[in-house]
Amino acid sequence: MTTDPNRVLIFDTTLRDGEQSPGATMTHAEKLEIAQLLDEMGVDIIEAGFPIASEGDFRAVKEISERAQNATICGLARANFKDIDRAWEAVRPAKSPRIHTFIGTSPLHRAIPNLDMDQMAERIHDTVTHARNLCDNIQWSPMDATRTEWDYLCRVIEIAIKAGATTINIPDTVGYTAPGESADLIRRLIATVPGADEVVFATHCHNDLGMATANSLAAVEGGARQIECTINGLGERAGNTALEEVVMALRVRNDIMPYSTSIDTTKIMNISRRVATVSGFAVQFNKAIVGKNAFAHESGIHQDGMLKNAETFEIMRPADVGLSETSLVMGKHSGRAALRAKLKDLGLELADNQLNDVFVRFKDLADRKKEVYDEDIVALVRQNEGAEDHLKLVSLRVVCGTAGPAEAEMAISVDGAEQTVSATGDGPVDSAFNAVKSVFPHGARLALYQVHAVTEGTDAQATVTVRLEEEGRIATGMSADTDTVVASTKAYINALNRLIVRRQKTAPGVDTKEVSYKDAGE
């Protein structure tokens, strides 16, 4: 397949071992789509399924074989003629077909079909020979190799090679090995087994102890030249080696692991998202390479560093894996540098004193909210554009529910003098508005009351708009808060403040120009 001694073949088994994850079953159309994406991203071998397992699996492997443009298509088979024949039938239409046959060689697995060592050796000889008579590209795996006795492992691998296997895969079926052992096992097998230099050694690691990626890379150090992996590390139990991890590790640390793959890494993010969607297995936020947070920074010191030089906190460029950009997540750990950059992105350039003011309120909001979205920040800035405040909300407490009218208790300052009032109303907002009215009676009509959730989730910021009309004057106030009643009360007070300014400037009935937050500074 390749003459470069440092080229590592990528064998993707998302559609076979990945699909074995409980609940990860994919439809026929989804399998075809994923296979096409794998083919396009440069995967060398796609294990498309286990053709004997079901009619659906057979059809999927066959159709993927018919469609694949570049990749070798492989079908899995147990160590019996029926499985092997079915696998061959399915992969036969591929430009480059492969049969992968396996049997469990460790003492625990030998006990299951109740075969002694010699009987199993004979079975391996017969089945690999049968497969090789059908197809010239045969992969053979001693399942649970890492718990198989050394002498017996060498013996059966030699038999498989002599019977015509072209790839010998060494599965760590239960994720039991460790990096040093993984490298050593492959190195010793290649040095010991007659004919080992004529075949490709592969590594197939599971992640039960969280070492699948490390074990696979160690196996490459030991001489393996095929890594078996899945997108997002999907697979039985804790999953398989994640394709994106081994590929990016070999790329980023090529200085100490001088091996290459054929993967177009810019396609990683897209296929990761598709596999997550079709399998129903969401990617954990902090998953290496493809997690939502893999290229996201929230803390101020990191954000400041990123803005000055992205290499301070990123060892890969987001574009290398197909992400358009790093994301600076605005939250309680963010600093002024990130806020200024975010405001600039949003087209809002503030003077330093304004920035400081917005920053204080941003921190206050971030303390109450998990993540502060762009819309929250716009709302904060707009809120800051308010007129001189005659009325200021100091505190508000509302009791509401099914048992009677809502009751608001409010501390409010009127031209600097704080008063405490309470009022009831038809619902929490009405009771709060009545409390304001009790300290600042007015005849203005509520012309508009509008609530808009500017962000998603139950901790979303509500933006409330209140419009008041009084003798031809119109004043609009707006406010944003995670608490809708607080946002409503502030918007109401905001509108009243503007109305007061308007009253001072115009005689009744003369001016119908709308006074709103946009008229800040009047």
Ligand SMILES: CC(=O)SCCNC(=O)CCNC(=O)[C@H](O)C(C)(C)COP(=O)(O)OP(=O)(O)OC[C@H]1O[C@@H](n2cnc3c(N)ncnc32)[C@H](O)[C@@H]1OP(=O)(O)O
């Ligand atoms: C480590 C791995 O990932 S191995 C791959 C695991 N993947 C799967 O099993 C998914 C697909 N499997 C299936 O759909 C089914 O298990 C089938 C169609 C393959 C077999 O179904 P059934 O005939 O009902 O057998 P069942 O699943 O109950 O048991 C497995 C049989 O295969 C035998 N077997 C298991 N591995 C092998 C092997 N490598 N070579 C030969 N026989 C094997 C077992 O001894 C058992 O045989 P028995 O029925 O004579 O006791």
Ligand SMILES: CC(C)C(=O)C(=O)O
């Ligand atoms: C079939 C083999 C290669 C396997 O999936 C395993 O051992 O984990």
